[in-house]
Amino acid sequence: MTDPSANTGGIATCSMTIMLNGESRALDVYPWTTLLDLLREQLDLTGTKKGCDHGQCGACTVLLNGKRINACLTLAIMHEDAELTTIEGLASDEALHPMQAAFVTHDAFQCGYCTPGQICSAVGMVAEGRAQSADEIREQMSGNLCRCGAYPNILAAIEAAMPETRNRVGVFESGAPSGGHDGVREVKP
Amino acid sequence: MSQSPVGQPLDRVDGPLKVTGQARYAAEFPEAGLLYGSVVNSSIARGRIIRIDASAAEAVPGVELVLTHQNRPPVASYDEPYEDDDAGDGSPFRPLYNDRILYSGQPVALVVADNLELARYAGSLVKIEYASEPHHTDLRARLDSAHQAEVDLPPPRGDAAQALSEADIRLDVEYSTPVEHHNPMEPHASTVHYLAGGQLEIHDKTQGVQNCMRYLEGVFGMEGKIRVLAPFTGGAFGSGLRPQYQLVLAAMAALKLKRSVRVALKRQQMFTFGYRPRSIQRLSVGADNTGRLQALTHQAIGQTSTFEDFTEHEVEWTGMLYDCPNVKLDYQLVPLDVYTPLDMRAPGAAIGVYALECAMDELAYAANVDPLKLRLLNYSERNQNQDKPYSSKALRECYQQGAERFGWSRRSPEPRSMREGNQLIGWGMATGVWEALQMPASAKARLGADGKLVVSSATADIGTGTYTVMTQIAASALGLPMNRVDFQLGDSSLSTAPLEGGSATVSSVGSAVQQACAGLRQKLLDAVQQMPVSAFAGARLDDITFADGSMTLTADTQQSVELAQIIAAAGEQEVEVSVEPGKERDNYATATHSAVFIEVQVDEALGTVKVSRAVSAIAAGRVVNPKTAGNQIVGGVVWGIGMALHEETQMDHNLGRFMNHNLSEYHIPVNADIGAIDVLFVEEHDDVVNQLGSKGVGEIGIVGVAAAVANAIYHATGKRVRGLPITLDKLL
Numbered sequence: 001m002t003d004p005s006a007n008t009g010g011i012a013t014c015s016m017t018i019m020l021n022g023e024s025r026a027l028d029v030y031p032w033t034t035l036l037d038l039l040r041e042q043l044d045l046t047g048t049k050k051g052c053d054h055g056q057c058g059a060c061t062v063l064l065n066g067k068r069i070n071a072c073l074t075l076a077i078m079h080e081d082a083e084l085t086t087i088e089g090l091a092s093d094e095a096l097h098p099m100q101a102a103f104v105t106h107d108a109f110q111c112g113y114c115t116p117g118q119i120c121s122a123v124g125m126v127a128e129g130r131a132q133s134a135d136e137i138r139e140q141m142s143g144n145l146c147r148c149g150a151y152p153n154i155l156a157a158i159e160a161a162m163p164e165t166r167n168r169v170g171v172f173e174s175g176a177p178s179g180g181h182d183g184v185r186e187v188k189p
Numbered sequence: 190m191s192q193s194p195v196g197q198p199l200d201r202v203d204g205p206l207k208v209t210g211q212a213r214y215a216a217e218f219p220e221a222g223l224l225y226g227s228v229v230n231s232s233i234a235r236g237r238i239i240r241i242d243a244s245a246a247e248a249v250p251g252v253e254l255v256l257t258h259q260n261r262p263p264v265a266s267y268d269e270p271y272e273d274d275d276a277g278d279g280s281p282f283r284p285l286y287n288d289r290i291l292y293s294g295q296p297v298a299l300v301v302a303d304n305l306e307l308a309r310y311a312g313s314l315v316k317i318e319y320a321s322e323p324h325h326t327d328l329r330a331r332l333d334s335a336h337q338a339e340v341d342l343p344p345p346r347g348d349a350a351q352a353l354s355e356a357d358i359r360l361d362v363e364y365s366t367p368v369e370h371h372n373p374m375e376p377h378a379s380t381v382h383y384l385a386g387g388q389l390e391i392h393d394k395t396q397g398v399q400n401c402m403r404y405l406e407g408v409f410g411m412e413g414k415i416r417v418l419a420p421f422t423g424g425a426f427g428s429g430l431r432p433q434y435q436l437v438l439a440a441m442a443a444l445k446l447k448r449s450v451r452v453a454l455k456r457q458q459m460f461t462f463g464y465r466p467r468s469i470q471r472l473s474v475g476a477d478n479t480g481r482l483q484a485l486t487h488q489a490i491g492q493t494s495t496f497e498d499f500t501e502h503e504v505e506w507t508g509m510l511y512d513c514p515n516v517k518l519d520y521q522l523v524p525l526d527v528y529t530p531l532d533m534r535a536p537g538a539a540i541g542v543y544a545l546e547c548a549m550d551e552l553a554y555a556a557n558v559d560p561l562k563l564r565l566l567n568y569s570e571r572n573q574n575q576d577k578p579y580s581s582k583a584l585r586e587c588y589q590q591g592a593e594r595f596g597w598s599r600r601s602p603e604p605r606s607m608r609e610g611n612q613l614i615g616w617g618m619a620t621g622v623w624e625a626l627q628m629p630a631s632a633k634a635r636l637g638a639d640g641k642l643v644v645s646s647a648t649a650d651i652g653t654g655t656y657t658v659m660t661q662i663a664a665s666a667l668g669l670p671m672n673r674v675d676f677q678l679g680d681s682s683l684s685t686a687p688l689e690g691g692s693a694t695v696s697s698v699g700s701a702v703q704q705a706c707a708g709l710r711q712k713l714l715d716a717v718q719q720m721p722v723s724a725f726a727g728a729r730l731d732d733i734t735f736a737d738g739s740m741t742l743t744a745d746t747q748q749s750v751e752l753a754q755i756i757a758a759a760g761e762q763e764v765e766v767s768v769e770p771g772k773e774r775d776n777y778a779t780a781t782h783s784a785v786f787i788e789v790q791v792d793e794a795l796g797t798v799k800v801s802r803a804v805s806a807i808a809a810g811r812v813v814n815p816k817t818a819g820n821q822i823v824g825g826v827v828w829g830i831g832m833a834l835h836e837e838t839q840m841d842h843n844l845g846r847f848m849n850h851n852l853s854e855y856h857i858p859v860n861a862d863i864g865a866i867d868v869l870f871v872e873e874h875d876d877v878v879n880q881l882g883s884k885g886v887g888e889i890g891i892v893g894v895a896a897a898v899a900n901a902i903y904h905a906t907g908k909r910v911r912g913l914p915i916t917l918d919k920l921l
Contacts, residue, residue, distance in 0.1 A: 032306050047209065049375070091209055110653065110817075114374045142861040152865070
């Protein structure tokens, strides 16, 4: 982990708070630290993966205020008081999130490196509510690369987990801001 | 009695760790005070470093070291230690060895700082002055410098030239394939933990922890002081077969600073080492007017580096896949100012069989024979390269069952004869083939006092399902439930295992696991027979059934004892075995086969191609886990689609540098590119290939797919594009 007090030529860290996986965290963060590096290097939450650092692969997808984003393309300090859910925060207690369980059942991965991003992206996509068909799921999941090529199983897992994910209270109930956030559509009954 | 787990479509045992983010990869092992290294790469393709000015970088607070060839720790000065298990002929590349630049992107410095951003920033401040020399990176422009590849090709059989001149039908065609990069999702990374006493414990992204260990021991003269770990590997596809430069650089920095150091490559840097080489392939096909093959010649010209000859099995398939009396094969290499190519999923076969199977499609049209019938007409019962029968070959069943599943009989043969609206529909097919290898491997099995069976071998799971299938094999052998078996891998201190590659892991390590467990069965029986008044006295292993955690006399199932009871009485039992490939394999050729059927939709106006349907019928012996194996085949088909339509690393030959070194411009298939993929495994019984009768499925899935796509595109459009990838500009 990075020592936030390391000498960096007079540039100070910034204090911020963030609601991370349901827990309020007070952090000292360098202004140049991406949300991804904050998670991986400073907080040891390495479930969020770095595949390209350029927003081209989706491996770093997390849910920010319920909306899926690439954590590599945003600076940590921009998210004061935000609600952030990473793959580590999706499961509740001992039970996997239905999307996680479906990924296991449908063998929707091989090496597992893109998997946390695929799962967070899928959960975010279901919340967006726009994907109604297999082709729409394929299209809307195309920001998440899987070099192992497990796409058909990813599709099958998402289709299987969609109803339960839609109905799920939890990540979105706590994470959804009150009204009008563009990432969180109405959750269908 | 519960069913043996072997053959069942079980969930991955490492699945829960992977879906919760708990599986840790090479760059994800923390340590207080860890330093971060950022690699600086050369901007020229050939020449020398004249001067390195690191003063500005060193002046940045938090920077601990700028490592270059001038201040690195001592390393071996002869080739042998650098020759890892996957090295070709020549002198392997030595990172930060001297001032010579051999290729663009060569690592020339490592900036080490106490955090990641600083290291990267300081790297941008390192000034390097070069003396450039003229470079050559264009294979086609350097064909005059080709030399014969040092490989044992099968000798020519018959007289191909004569037979070609007399053939009713003769085709002379040239195909080309581009450079492709593996691009596993996890970039290569090494975290080197510097231990008290100067030993190194390293988490590396690799397909061979012991290969990396031996390499570092040799390069740094540190025998017995290095342990390499890789519990999870975020994809590799061959990129982890050789120790990559970040490993050496991280170890150098750790040794110099006596601190722990991590070096993770950026995505752009994933284009600065091995890749699938560009190829130019010329085939001549001679046949009688019914399509019966009379002659085949296949010449491949591939690129290599100036310092090593990279070779792969590219043209041999043409001598073995079909029955043909006259065959001549040739393979040449052109050294260029580039890094050495590297095995990449189905190395050689992916591109060699692509060319062969496209040529067969061209022959089908020339002879006016259905492409599938043409394959059956020329079906080979023997491997004519080796003049041996196959240990098993259910390719005929692949053709038959694959065609049925796909609906091939409804195909109208004429190009451009099928359409839906603006979409031209094309159906194409091809054959796939790969070797069924077995390597020497070892494994250890220990049944502990807690009733758990721990089995281990220093192999890898790069997403292939090794953890799961080895657990299945072990659980089956001792009749234990899956959750009482723990398989350990990815640790150089475990029993010796070969590189995880070539589709040989189930065959090699699986056989070792099975035999270690067989040894344990014997030990358990011996232990039982030591017990007083044993019902098992005089019993032999053949008389015993291991199931449901117990050992039972098959003839008298009332006589049963729980394995846990035996351990309680006799103590922990452990067996380690080393398994060599069986001698009977020598009398046979061993291979996996496939038949691939592809449907494409080509937009008539736009030239866009979509693979809407794929059927892959596989003959790979006994399938240990149809779920994970099926996933492997699906992945192979996706790779084949990428190869056919998307993937190409483009070189700017003026600069000698790859241009599209990122995932935005190096296109791999995304979810929307992939339609339905139907995988079926045909029955194939094989007692020879190994004791499991299982052949491995990592490569066979990709082989033939690009050809089937290209053939489908021809069927859709009437255009025969002979260079990959088939992008829309080539169809307009």
